[in-house]
Amino acid sequence: MxxxxxxxxxxxxxxxxxxxxxxxxxxxxxxxxxxxxxxxxxxxxxxxxxxxxxxxxxxxxxxxxxxxxxxxxxxxxxxxxxxxxxxxxxxxxxxxxxxxxxxxxxxxxxxxxxxRSPEYTGYESCSYQYPQTVCRGASTKSADEAVAAKVSEFAAASAVETPEASQPEMVEDSRNHPYPGSYNVPHQPVCHTVWVTRPGQRYVRYYVxxxxxxxxxxxxxxxxxxxxxxxxxxxxxxxxxxxxxxx
CATH class of the missing domain: 2.40.128 (Lipocalin)
Incomplete structure (x- = not known):
């Protein structure tokens, strides 16, 4: 004592x-x-x-x-x-x-x-950090501007006489494309890691x-x-x- x-x-x-x-x-x-x-x-x-x-x-x-x-x-x-x-x-x-x-x-x-009490065991609530990858388009704005420019060029070309093409099928394909030239616009995502808090459980042993x-x-x-x-x-x-x- x-x-x-x-x-x-x-x-x-x-x-x-x-x-x-x-x-x-x-x-x-x-x-x-x-x-x-x-x-x-x-x-x-x-x-x-x-x-x-x-x-x-x-x-x-x-x-x-x-x-x-x-x-x-x-x-x-x-x-x-x-x-x-x-x-x-x-x-x-x-x-x-x-x-x-x-x-x-x-x-x-x-x-x-x-x-001191006897030792107790059990599960208790807790939280932990989990890494999560987040991506966004890096060139979204510039790509839209490029598409708009291509559409304007296509409209201007349609208003004048089109010269004879050495490969007419290529010209036809280009004019029938909904957004001519858009397939040439780069569109690479930018990714980074963020830490997200998630709820969880853990096993514990303790006394009071x-x-x-x-x-x-x-x-x-x-x-x-x-x-x-x-x-x-x-x-x-x-x-x-x-x-x-x-x-």
Missing amino acids: KQVKNIGIAAMALFLAGCDDIKFNGAMNVLEQITFSQSQGKTVTVAPGQFDAKVTFSGNNSKKKIKFEIKNADPATEVKLEFDKNITIGETFNITAAQLKQNFDLAGTLATKVE ETTDRDLDAGFVQNGKTLGSFKGHSRQNETVYTYQSDCR
């Missing part, structure tokens, strides 16, 4: 250095009025009471953030805390007032449990990894608890052990 818990703590620390969010649903119990310092010199005050609340942990390359959504009003009151990215939230933690830039410490515990986290955090000022938050988070992740090609 200890090994599983350590895996969860490592995952939490990794998350706070990454881009994903971890969301807790729970309750906020405010024993004494708490004043939160916010950006741009603003403050948010929460009066004593018990309220439904949500807490979201997030992080980037420079800071870690905790956002509280306290349902003591409509809309809910939002409070944001920030601290250095190198501060780790583990099985037990204590983020000082100086680190938070607040007038209280944030101290508590984070219990993490990771479970479920991570449960229980957070118990207190707002502590000079050894006195001003309030606390208790919440639970569950995340499911599908981990593939095999994926066939999409067909």
Whole structure:
């Protein structure tokens, strides 16, 4: 069990250095009025009471953030805390007032449990790229113009006396052709390859990894608890052990 818990703590620390969010649903119990310092010199005050609340942990390359959504009003009151990215939230933690830039410490515990399902198999939908050759006539316009020119020449020749031909059958064949001379016009297609997305299926093997986290955090000022938050988070992740090609 200890090994599983350590895996969860490592995952939490990794998350706070990454881009994903971890969301807790729970309750906020405010024993004494708490004043939160916010950006741009603003403050948010929460009066004593018990309220439904949500807490979201997030992080980037420079800071870690905790956002509280306290349902003591409509809309809910939002409070944001920030601290250095190198501060780790583990099985037990204590983020000082100086680190938070607040007038209280944030101290508590984070219990993490990771479970893995049996391996499942089956088929799932997917999509893949398929090469397709597309062709179009390269000389369509010039061919039409050439045909029109030949027709005009034929009409002009018909209006004047036709000289005696050394091969009259050739002249006759040319005049009886619906588009005289069109058989001499080049008409070569231009082809290229395009990639088309097609639906398909693939065979997969996978298991589902479920991570449960229980957070118990207190707002502590000079050894006195001003309030606390208790919440639970569950995340499911599908981990593939095999994926066939999409067909």
